Amino acid sequence: MKIGIVLYPTFGGSGVVATELGIALAKKGHEIHFITYSQPVRLDKLRENIYFHEVAVSDYPLFEHTPYEQVLTSKLVDVVKYEKLELLHCHYAIPHASAAYMAQQILKEEGIHIPFITTLHGTDITLVGKDPSFEPVITFSINKSTKVTAVSESLKADTYEHFKITREIQVIPNFIRIGDYEMPNNPKYKLRYAPNGEFLITHISNFRKVKRVHDVLGIFKGLLDKGLKAKLMLVGDGPERNKLEKKCREWGLCDSIIFLGSMKSTVEVLAISDLFLLPSETESFGLSALEALAAKVPVIASNTGGIPEVITHGFSGFLSNVGDVEDMVNNAFYILSDSERKIQFSKNAFEEGLKFDLENILPIYEKLYEEALSEHLAKL
Numbered sequence: 137m138k139i140g141i142v143l144y145p146t147f148g149g150s151g152v153v154a155t156e157l158g159i160a161l162a163k164k165g166h167e168i169h170f171i172t173y174s175q176p177v178r179l180d181k182l183r184e185n186i187y188f189h190e191v192a193v194s195d196y197p198l199f200e201h202t203p204y205e206q207v208l209t210s211k212l213v214d215v216v217k218y219e220k221l222e223l224l225h226c227h228y229a230i231p232h233a234s235a236a237y238m239a240q241q242i243l244k245e246e247g248i249h250i251p252f253i254t255t256l257h258g259t260d261i262t263l264v265g266k267d268p269s270f271e272p273v274i275t276f277s278i279n280k281s282t283k284v285t286a287v288s289e290s291l292k293a294d295t296y297e298h299f300k301i302t303r304e305i306q307v308i309p310n311f312i313r314i315g316d317y318e319m320p321n322n323p324k325y326k327l328r329y330a331p332n333g334e335f336l337i338t339h340i341s342n343f344r345k346v347k348r349v350h351d352v353l354g355i356f357k358g359l360l361d362k363g364l365k366a367k368l369m370l371v372g373d374g375p376e377r378n379k380l381e382k383k384c385r386e387w388g389l390c391d392s393i394i395f396l397g398s399m400k401s402t403v404e405v406l407a408i409s410d411l412f413l414l415p416s417e418t419e420s421f422g423l424s425a426l427e428a429l430a431a432k433v434p435v436i437a438s439n440t441g442g443i444p445e446v447i448t449h450g451f452s453g454f455l456s457n458v459g460d461v462e463d464m465v466n467n468a469f470y471i472l473s474d475s476e477r478k479i480q481f482s483k484n485a486f487e488e489g490l491k492f493d494l495e496n497i498l499p500i501y502e503k504l505y506e507e508a509l510s511e512h513l514a515k516l
């Protein structure tokens with residue numbers, strides 16, 4: 137099948153999921169066309185059956201904000217027409233779903249009929265999407281999509297709650313390629329970051345408010361106060377980083393915190409991690425937590441959104457109320473303070489992660505594509 141994947145190319149989970157899905161589909165012989173404004177981060181080498189179409193946004197003095205959606209729409213029309221695509225798959229509703237709908241209508245005038253699927257990822261619904269300035273467009277384009285999927289039951293419920301959705305939403309959870317995480321715990325790296333045998337505690341995110349990175353710091357401090365020897369590895373970057381750096385200076389913790397910045401792959405970091413922290417305000421799924429599980433790292437997280445669909449409380453980690461740093465400290469200490477228990481949680485984490493292996497999820501997407509094609513054709 138010839139499929140166009142519309143995505144954000146940055147470090148966010150929706151872009152990672154879309155890129156990995158495209159790569160996996162291409163390996164199975166589908167022809168995949170990625171359409172976005174710059175090369176997706178994980179698409180950094182030549183690969184068979186994969187093409188990238190850049191949506192080049194040029195400046196014009198009249199525009200204070202260049203209208204990306206229109207440029208994207210024109211690009212979709214062009215790529216569908218000349219690459220003879222059979223289907224578009226939009227990841228993150230804003231503005232991809234409405235651009236796909238517009239492209240669909242333009243192409244219809246020329247006798248070309250293209251179905252499009254919208255996959256809802258998170259803040260397109262829970263934060264940005266339900267803002268009144270976006271809501272009517274989101275509602276319309278979800279209702280007009282040939283198929284709609286959400287990455288968790290929680291996100292599906294949120295979508296029905298906040299929008300007037302008149303159609304079915306299928307839940308297809310995010311995935312990882314479990315084999316990618318089979319990396320030996322490299323003693324060289326472990327020694328570099330934990331020279332005195334400290335526990336390595338990790339957080340990965342885009343450092344936005346929703347991630348509650350100040351709680352990450354609070355949990356870490358709480359563990360040190362309990363006498364645990366540990367280092368904190370922070371991967372990613374974003375608007376909250378400055379505040380975090382300030383706080384770590386204020387608390388005199390800078391020697392114990394390693395800011396690693398954004399990384400294309402987090403596998404090596406996770407391979408040497410003992411515990412992963414995700415105390416978010418809301419999280420439709422929590423792909424970074426799933427990546428931790430795949431790397432055999434138990435997770436301390438908030439009991440919010442789709443996280444309980446990924447982490448089983450008391451098995452692969454622990455869930456606490458949002459902002460309950462004290463409970464998170466106690467849970468983290470419980471896992472790390474007993475080596476047998478830590479090993480058991482690590483085994484459980486891997487077992488939980490296995491459920492989300494790409495092998496199990498890819499056939500669901502392929503079936504969805506077939507259904508979208510035949511439903512769309514049947515309607516013509």
Ligand code: GMT
Binds near residue numbers: 147422
């Ligand atoms: O909404 C965002 O935070 C961005 C989005 C993304 O593009 O990374 O993240 C969302 O989608 C991810 C992939 O499906 C999920 O793992 C994240 O939980 C989700 N983020 C939130 O819900 C805050």
